[in-house]
Amino acid sequence: MPDNDKGMPAERRIGALLVISTVAALALAVVYIGGGQPQAEGALLGIALGAIGFALILWARGLSTEGTVTAERGPLGGDHEDEDVVEERIEEVSDEPGRRSVLKLFWAAGGALALAAVFPIRSLGPAPGRSLLTTAWKPGARLVDEEGRPVRVETLPVGGTLTAFPQDAEHAADSQVVVVRVADGEIRPRPGRESWSPEGYIAYSKICPHVGCPVGLYQSDTHELLCPCHQSTFDVLDGARPRFGPATRSLPQLPLAVDREGFLTAQADFDEPVGPAFWNRG
Amino acid sequence: MKRHLLVVLALVGGALAVALVTVGASAAPAQVGPPTTTAGGTAADVAAGNQLYQIACTTCHGAGGEGVEDRGPSLIGVGAASADFYLTTGRMPLDRPRSQAERKRVAYSPVQIRQLVAYVASLGPGPPIPHVDPKAGNLAEGNRLYANNCAPCHSSAGAGGALGHAVYAPPLNRSTPLQVAEAIRVGPGAMPVFGPEALDDEQVASVIRYVEYLRKPDDQGGFGLGRLGAIPEGFVAWVVGLGAMLMAVRWIGTKD
Numbered sequence A: 001m002p003d004n005d006k007g008m009p010a011e012r013r014i015g016a017l018l019v020i021s022t023v024a025a026l027a028l029a030v031v032y033i034g035g036g037q038p039q040a041e042g043a044l045l046g047i048a049l050g051a052i053g054f055a056l057i058l059w060a061r062g063l064s065t066e067g068t069v070t071a072e073r074g075p076l077g078g079d080h081e082d083e084d085v086v087e088e089r090i091e092e093v094s095d096e097p098g099r100r101s102v103l104k105l106f107w108a109a110g111g112a113l114a115l116a117a118v119f120p121i122r123s124l125g126p127a128p129g130r131s132l133l134t135t136a137w138k139p140g141a142r143l144v145d146e147e148g149r150p151v152r153v154e155t156l157p158v159g160g161t162l163t164a165f166p167q168d169a170e171h172a173a174d175s176q177v178v179v180v181r182v183a184d185g186e187i188r189p190r191p192g193r194e195s196w197s198p199e200g201y202i203a204y205s206k207i208c209p210h211v212g213c214p215v216g217l218y219q220s221d222t223h224e225l226l227c228p229c230h231q232s233t234f235d236v237l238d239g240a241r242p243r244f245g246p247a248t249r250s251l252p253q254l255p256l257a258v259d260r261e262g263f264l265t266a267q268a269d270f271d272e273p274v275g276p277a278f279w280n281r282g
Numbered sequence B: 001m002k003r004h005l006l007v008v009l010a011l012v013g014g015a016l017a018v019a020l021v022t023v024g025a026s027a028a029p030a031q032v033g034p035p036t037t038t039a040g041g042t043a044a045d046v047a048a049g050n051q052l053y054q055i056a057c058t059t060c061h062g063a064g065g066e067g068v069e070d071r072g073p074s075l076i077g078v079g080a081a082s083a084d085f086y087l088t089t090g091r092m093p094l095d096r097p098r099s100q101a102e103r104k105r106v107a108y109s110p111v112q113i114r115q116l117v118a119y120v121a122s123l124g125p126g127p128p129i130p131h132v133d134p135k136a137g138n139l140a141e142g143n144r145l146y147a148n149n150c151a152p153c154h155s156s157a158g159a160g161g162a163l164g165h166a167v168y169a170p171p172l173n174r175s176t177p178l179q180v181a182e183a184i185r186v187g188p189g190a191m192p193v194f195g196p197e198a199l200d201d202e203q204v205a206s207v208i209r210y211v212e213y214l215r216k217p218d219d220q221g222g223f224g225l226g227r228l229g230a231i232p233e234g235f236v237a238w239v240v241g242l243g244a245m246l247m248a249v250r251w252i253g254t255k256d
Helices: A010-033 A038-063 A080-095 A097-124 B002-030 B043-056 B079-088 B110-122 B139-149 B177-186 B201-214 B230-253
Strands: A161-166 A177-181 A201-205 A217-219 A224-226 A233-235 A241-244 A256-258 A264-266
Touching (some): A010 A097
16 A cells, blocks of 8 residues: 555545535435525535545545555465464454445445435426416417517517517416417418407417427518427418428417407417427327 | 719719708708608609619519519518618629528619619608617617517527528628618518517617627627637537546546
8 A cells, every 4th residue: 555644644535525425415415305406406416426536536546556466476385374464464454444434434425325316206296287288378368578568459560570478477488479460361270260360460389399499580571480499490371380390280379369459369278288299298 | 084084973973962961851851741751852862763773673673663573572662761771781782583682792872872762762651761879779678679589580699590491690790770770670581570569769779789789799708709609619618628527537547
């Protein structure tokens, strides 16, 4: 064993690192149980794993024997004195307090980390229930822009676009719609959707049915909505049918109406779930 | 000899332009009705613009601005803002019909542009050339409005980006404040229109201030890396990160 006479011996340093790792892993578990804080959790996990890594490196550099050891073969059947010395030496090595405690500390650090990893199982729940099938749109809900200003019939010129939310649910990310206004009569509504686009206004869910990026790019000359992530292209005039790219489903269309005061409202919620597919989407 | 003639012509043209501008300016307050019809252009401007128009524009836009099938759209009702935008950015005249109009060298003198704009504006009521005062804008609000309305296509850094059908949203680094305002109001090419109900004049001024700021933003953290986004940033991360890891490997591998 190489002597480590400058400062702390290797065992002490390894031990300190493993204690740090154990404490960090336990703290990680506590933070997680207490509601979680991503930056703190990341830092603690980094400390827990990093300290174990450093301890292993120090172990390899400081405690293990250096190079290849060649033992000279002695005469076979050595005398009893030699045997006694060997036995003594073996006992000495296995009883060496430093190594024993270091090994125990390794177990402690590993155990603490395993314990911290148990709690995230809780995050698999609760079951989403019906929350993925509906959004915040209610019959008669007014459309408002990002600043909460209601959208009126004269808000958009033909060829204009904006992102709208349901009034009183301006931060409902799953409810955002991209509203486009085209010349009246240009839209080719699907059967049953004839009354969904008053005054040339038409609204689609802004969440791409491919993997959920915001479909925010409107090409007003070709009447297409483009998803910036994978270039899925949707035909605004034809019920947002996908024309290009990996999306296979049309954007869900929000049935629009104009109320007596000239505000744009939703007739009802979307008639299908918004966003990418999920396993029980149906 | 020829050079002399040009100088004389330029002087005469300049004097005429000054005269026309003065006439236009003095005529403006007396104007009655919406300013969208002629955008302050005088009858002489319209006539001169018509002459220029007949030389260069009729092939695609038709003799009376009614448009030509499969070549160019109708200009009736596009307004002065649209004509001014396309001409001052060099997008018109376009050498290949139905291709994306790109910013290039401006083909006409400012006087000729004013005349052409006056002619196009006389074809039918449309958006006038907007009044722009970037100082009236608020930089922080401009940032928010830009992120909501412009960044999806023009990118958060104003560098532009690809759209569908081999069309791209152009970079904004060479647009003048007036051109930005015109594009917002007109929606050239594939761009949507943003009317005064969606973005009022003050909000447009804020957007313009932010677009101006994007040319020389304060780079948080020191190096902007050309503000080209993820590729150069990733490159730096790889070089620095891999370098640090190599040092660590070297340290692990050496005995004291």
